[in-house]
Amino acid sequence: MSLASLDHLSIRFGDREVLSNINVQIEAGARVGLVGESGSGKSLTALSLMNLLPESAEASGALQLNFGQAAKIDATQLGEDLPFPYRGAQIGMVFQEPMTALNPLMRIGDQIGEVLALHRPDLNTKAHIGQLLEEVDLRADMHRRYPHELSGGQRQRVGLAMALAGEPELLIADEPTSALDMITQRGVIDLIKRIASARQMGLLFISHDLGAVAALCDQIYVLEKGKLVEHGDSQAILRNPQQPYTKRLVAAAKPTKRPEFKRPAQRVPLLEIDGLTRQFKQKRYFWQSPDITTAVDQVSFALHSGETLGLVGPSGCGKTSLSRMVAGLDPAQGGSVQFDGHRFGHGVGPIPVAARREISMVFQDPFGSFDPRMRMQDALLEPLHLMPELSAAQKQERVHEAVQRVGLSIDMLHRYPHAFSGGQRQRLAIARAMVLKPKLMILDEPVSALDVSIRGDVLALLHDLQEKYGMAYLFISHDLDVVRAVTDRVMVMDHGKIVEHGKVEDVFDHPQAAITKKLLDARLSI
Amino acid sequence: MVGYLIQRLLGVALTLLVAAALIFFLLDVLPGDPARFMLGINASDEALNALRQQLGLDQPAFVRFGQWLMGLFTGDLGMSASQRAPIAELILERMQLSLPLAFGALLLSTLIGLPLGIFAAQNQGKFGDAGLMGLAQIGIAIPNFWFAMLLVVVFAVTLKWLPPGGFVPWAENPTAAFRALILPTIALALPQAAILARVMRTSLVDVARQDFIRTARAKGLSKNQALWRHGVRNALLPVMTIMGLQFAFLIAGTIIVENVFYLPGLGRLIFTAISARDLFVVRSALLVLVGLVVIIMFLVDLLYALVDPRLKKRAGN
Incomplete structure (x- = not known):
C-alpha cells in the first residue's frame, strides 16, 4: 500500500472545477514530481494532502494515508473541523516564497522549535535545532537570526528544516526553488535530494520547471488544467512524452536557436558604454560617513542595431543596476553612455528626451508592471507623451499597430490588466515598449515569470519584431538556455564587473571565468 | 541602539523647537496688545508703555522668543493676565x-x-x-x-x-x-x-x-x-x-x-x-500639548524598534 494516495480527487470553487478526478500515488521513499503550468491545480493537490484547502473549496474523492496505520479520509470532510494530526508531523511542507514564508518577527531557531514543541517535545532542545540547521547546510549558531538576516536560499533552507523537524515520512515541496537564482536553486535541489534519500522520505515535488523535476524525481505526474494527462517514470516521460501537452512542455523547455537574419553593416555602434559605475551610499546616522557599495564597477561595452546582447550573472551582481543606468533611469557615479548621437552619464548630465524615447524597457513581472486601475488603452498610450509631435489619431494608430504586432486584438484594449493572462500581459508590456518604435529595448528577465509554453511564443515574438524593426536588444536573464537561444553575444557579470564576454557559443562552450563555470554547472536541463 | 536613541532624541528636540517657533510667531502676528488688554481701554499711553516695558513687549520678536524659550527651561513663563497667577x-x-x-x-x-x-x-x-x-x-x-x-x-x-x-x-x-x-x-x-x-x-x-x-x-x-x-x-x-x-x-x-x-x-x-485673549497662557499650554504628542510619537518609534527586528538592525543592534 502506498504511503499516500489521492483517489478520484476533485476540487471545485462554486461552479468552477479546478481539479477533476485525479489519482496520485506516492510510495514510501519515492520521489514524485507534479508538473504543470500556472493554474493547472498543482498547489491545490498539495494543499489537499495537508488539509489546508481554502475554505471556499469543495473537495470530493478520498485521501489514503498510511503512516504506520492506514487511514482513509473522505475528501468532502476536509476542513478546519477535521482532526488532522499528520500536518507538520508525518507530512512536512516547504513553500515557494522564501521572502515571506517565515514570520519576520521571530528568530528562526524559535520557528523551528515551534514544530518540535508540537510534535516532538522530547527533541525541543537547542542542540537538536542546531542539528536540524546543520542538516540543511546552515550553521547551528544561526538559530538566533531573524529571517531578514538571511539570504533567499538560506531562508528556503530554514523552511526545509522546519518541515523536517516533525520527522515527516512525506515531504511536500511546492515550487521551493522557483524564486531562487540558478546557483542557489541547484544547491537547494541537491540538498532536498540528499536529505530525502538519507531520511528515506517520500517526496512530492511540485514545479513548473521540468529541469528541476528531472534532477530530483523518479516519477512524474503531468497536470493540464486540473486534469492528469500523463504519469510514469520520469526519464521515460521526459525522453519520450506521449501526450501532446507533455510534448509541448518538453519541447518548450529546450529553446531552439532562432535563424539569423541579415543585418546592415554598421561602422558606429548604436550604444557605447564607457566605464559606467553605480554606487550606493548608505549611512545609519547623519553624523557618520556613508558606507559605499559599488553595484556596477566601470563597465564598458558596445551594442549594434539589430543585435541581441545577453547579460547574465548571479543575483545581486549588478545586472539590473546596469540596465537602469543605460536606460537613463538612474544617475551614474562614473562613466558615460553614448547612444545614437546622444551622450549622458557622469559629468555629462541626464538623458536627453530625444534619447529617452528611443530606449524602452520590459520588466520581469507582467502582473506588477501595469497600473491595475488603468485601461490597457491608456497604459499603452502613456509612453507616447514623449512624442508631442504626433496627433491623437496617429498615437492611436501606433497603439493599434503595436497591439496587433504582439498578436493581440484591438478590441481587448478597453480591458483592465487583471482581465489578461500572464502571457498576454507580457505581450502587452512588449507592445507598450514598442509604441515608441525605439532603437534599443532593454529586456530584464522578460520570460522568467512565464510558463514554458508561453515563453517560446514570447521569444519568437521578440525575434520577429527585431527582424522587422531592427531594434537592438539588451537581454538580461538567469536562464542560460534562453540566453543561448536568443542572443548573439553574451556578457557575464559578477560583483559589478563584466568578467567575461564574447560570442554566446564561445563563452558557454569554453567558459573561462569561475562564475561562468558555476552558472553553467548549476543549469538543470532535461 | 544608543546611536538610534541619540538620533531620535535630536529629532524630538528639533521638532519641539520648530513647533515653539511656529506657535510663538503665529500668535505674535495676531492683532491685540496684551498690555492694553490687561489695563483696559481707558489706560493712559504712559501706563501702557510702562507695562509693555515691564513685560518685555518693547523688545524685538526674536528676543522675546529667546526669553520665552529660556523661561521654558527655568519654569518662569510669566504671569497670566486673566487668571492673575504664574x-x-x-x-x-x-x-x-x-x-x-x-x-x-x-x-x-x-x-x-x-x-x-x-x-x-x-x-x-x-x-x-x-x-x-x-x-x-x-x-x-x-x-x-x-x-x-x-x-x-x-x-x-x-x-x-x-x-x-x-x-x-x-x-x-x-x-x-x-x-x-x-x-x-x-x-x-x-x-x-x-x-x-x-x-x-x-x-x-x-x-x-x-x-x-x-x-x-x-x-x-x-x-x-x-x-x-x-x-x-x-x-x-x-x-x-x-x-x-x-x-x-x-x-x-x-x-x-x-x-x-x-x-x-x-x-x-x-x-x-x-x-x-491671554496669549501668554495659550502659547505655553499649546507647546505642552505639542510636547506630549511628540513624546508619544517618540515612544511609539522606540516600541517599533523593539518589536520589529528589521528596524532594530537599522537602528544598530
Whole structure:
C-alpha cells in the first residue's frame, strides 16, 4: 500500500472545477514530481494532502494515508473541523516564497522549535535545532537570526528544516526553488535530494520547471488544467512524452536557436558604454560617513542595431543596476553612455528626451508592471507623451499597430490588466515598449515569470519584431538556455564587473571565468 | 541602539523647537496688545508703555522668543493676565487632571479596541464580525461631546452612580478625583476604541493572508493558534502607528470633553485663555500639548524598534 494516495480527487470553487478526478500515488521513499503550468491545480493537490484547502473549496474523492496505520479520509470532510494530526508531523511542507514564508518577527531557531514543541517535545532542545540547521547546510549558531538576516536560499533552507523537524515520512515541496537564482536553486535541489534519500522520505515535488523535476524525481505526474494527462517514470516521460501537452512542455523547455537574419553593416555602434559605475551610499546616522557599495564597477561595452546582447550573472551582481543606468533611469557615479548621437552619464548630465524615447524597457513581472486601475488603452498610450509631435489619431494608430504586432486584438484594449493572462500581459508590456518604435529595448528577465509554453511564443515574438524593426536588444536573464537561444553575444557579470564576454557559443562552450563555470554547472536541463 | 536613541532624541528636540517657533510667531502676528488688554481701554499711553516695558513687549520678536524659550527651561513663563497667577503653576495644576484623562483614555481604548479587533478578525465574515464592525462604525460616527452628554444623563442624572462634572484635586480626595474622571475617560476612549478595533481587525485580516501564516498552519497549528502566535504581533505594527497618531486626537478631544464635564483641565485652560485673549497662557499650554504628542510619537518609534527586528538592525543592534 502506498504511503499516500489521492483517489478520484476533485476540487471545485462554486461552479468552477479546478481539479477533476485525479489519482496520485506516492510510495514510501519515492520521489514524485507534479508538473504543470500556472493554474493547472498543482498547489491545490498539495494543499489537499495537508488539509489546508481554502475554505471556499469543495473537495470530493478520498485521501489514503498510511503512516504506520492506514487511514482513509473522505475528501468532502476536509476542513478546519477535521482532526488532522499528520500536518507538520508525518507530512512536512516547504513553500515557494522564501521572502515571506517565515514570520519576520521571530528568530528562526524559535520557528523551528515551534514544530518540535508540537510534535516532538522530547527533541525541543537547542542542540537538536542546531542539528536540524546543520542538516540543511546552515550553521547551528544561526538559530538566533531573524529571517531578514538571511539570504533567499538560506531562508528556503530554514523552511526545509522546519518541515523536517516533525520527522515527516512525506515531504511536500511546492515550487521551493522557483524564486531562487540558478546557483542557489541547484544547491537547494541537491540538498532536498540528499536529505530525502538519507531520511528515506517520500517526496512530492511540485514545479513548473521540468529541469528541476528531472534532477530530483523518479516519477512524474503531468497536470493540464486540473486534469492528469500523463504519469510514469520520469526519464521515460521526459525522453519520450506521449501526450501532446507533455510534448509541448518538453519541447518548450529546450529553446531552439532562432535563424539569423541579415543585418546592415554598421561602422558606429548604436550604444557605447564607457566605464559606467553605480554606487550606493548608505549611512545609519547623519553624523557618520556613508558606507559605499559599488553595484556596477566601470563597465564598458558596445551594442549594434539589430543585435541581441545577453547579460547574465548571479543575483545581486549588478545586472539590473546596469540596465537602469543605460536606460537613463538612474544617475551614474562614473562613466558615460553614448547612444545614437546622444551622450549622458557622469559629468555629462541626464538623458536627453530625444534619447529617452528611443530606449524602452520590459520588466520581469507582467502582473506588477501595469497600473491595475488603468485601461490597457491608456497604459499603452502613456509612453507616447514623449512624442508631442504626433496627433491623437496617429498615437492611436501606433497603439493599434503595436497591439496587433504582439498578436493581440484591438478590441481587448478597453480591458483592465487583471482581465489578461500572464502571457498576454507580457505581450502587452512588449507592445507598450514598442509604441515608441525605439532603437534599443532593454529586456530584464522578460520570460522568467512565464510558463514554458508561453515563453517560446514570447521569444519568437521578440525575434520577429527585431527582424522587422531592427531594434537592438539588451537581454538580461538567469536562464542560460534562453540566453543561448536568443542572443548573439553574451556578457557575464559578477560583483559589478563584466568578467567575461564574447560570442554566446564561445563563452558557454569554453567558459573561462569561475562564475561562468558555476552558472553553467548549476543549469538543470532535461 | 544608543546611536538610534541619540538620533531620535535630536529629532524630538528639533521638532519641539520648530513647533515653539511656529506657535510663538503665529500668535505674535495676531492683532491685540496684551498690555492694553490687561489695563483696559481707558489706560493712559504712559501706563501702557510702562507695562509693555515691564513685560518685555518693547523688545524685538526674536528676543522675546529667546526669553520665552529660556523661561521654558527655568519654569518662569510669566504671569497670566486673566487668571492673575504664574502660568507655569497653572499648567502644572491643570496637568494633574489632563494627563490622567488622556493616558487613561489611551489605555482604555487600547484595552477595548484591540481585543475586539482580534475577535472580529477571527470571526471574519461571520455574525460577530459584522455586528462588532457595525457598532464600531456608529462609535466612530458619534461626536464625543454628544456621547459625553449621553453618559451624564444616564450614569450621573438618572442612575446617580457618578458625578455629572466638576473635579476635586487629588490631594484633597483621591477617590472623588478618580470618580470624577471615569465618565470623561469613557467618553473620550470609546470612539477611539472603535477606530482601533477597525484598524486592528483590518491589519490582522491582512496578516492572516500572509504566507507565514500558511507556513505556521503547515507546522500543525490550528487557525486560531497560528493567528495568535504569528498573526497578532505582526498585525500590531501598523496599529501602533495609528495609536500614536490617535493620541493627538485624544488631546484635542480633551478640550471638548473637559468643557462638557466642566473639568479644570489643560484643554479648558486654553479654551478660556483664548476667549480672554491671554496669549501668554495659550502659547505655553499649546507647546505642552505639542510636547506630549511628540513624546508619544517618540515612544511609539522606540516600541517599533523593539518589536520589529528589521528596524532594530537599522537602528544598530
